[in-house]
Amino acid sequence: MQPLRDAIGNPRRDAAFARRAERMEGQQAEYQEQLRRVAEQKRAEREAARPACAGCGTKFDNDRWENTQLSPEPGHRWHPTLCEPCEAKTVAAAAQAERDRLEQEAAATGEKARGWRSRFRPGQAP
Incomplete structure (x- = not known):
């Protein structure tokens, strides 16, 4: 109704x-x-x-951007201003430079030990 x-x-x-x-x-x-x-x-x-890579200029993806916001302090193997490929190149170059430096130091110490003055060092037998 x-x-x-x-x-x-x-x-x-x-x-x-x-x-x-x-x-x-x-x-x-x-x-x-x-x-x-x-x-x-x-x-x-x-x-x-959105930040860009300091090396190549590409924009960061969302995961990389989030990671740089969580820990922005650079470290030994962490470069927050670089993208992942550039960071890998930088870390590899730093590791290679460290290996080269160690090889040069080893070579320099080896040359010093073989020189004519090495027999006058105390504590070494002739």
């Missing part, structure tokens, strides 16, 4: 409800567009703030 007015219908009320529904749909679409623009702006700001 419904009241007689509802059963007969009210064209003005129906038109007012339709206008209100259209207005709400327009407002909802405008709000969704505003949310999309804000999200796009935040995404653009995030990309602009």
Whole structure:
């Protein structure tokens, strides 16, 4: 059962409800567009703030960026300003330089031990 007015219908009320529904749909679409623009702006700001590798200039991926934010202090094998390939090259070059330095020191000590003055060192038998 419904009241007689509802059963007969009210064209003005129906038109007012339709206008209100259209207005709400327009407002909802405008709000969704505003949310999309804000999200796009935040995404653009995030990309602009994304660091780049100091060696090759490529942008960091999300994992690398997150790792540099968690521990930004450089270490022996950690270079937060370099991407992973550049970091691997740098670490390999540093390791090679260390090996070369040790070889040179070993060669220099070996040459000193074989020189004519080595027999005058105390504690060594001739």
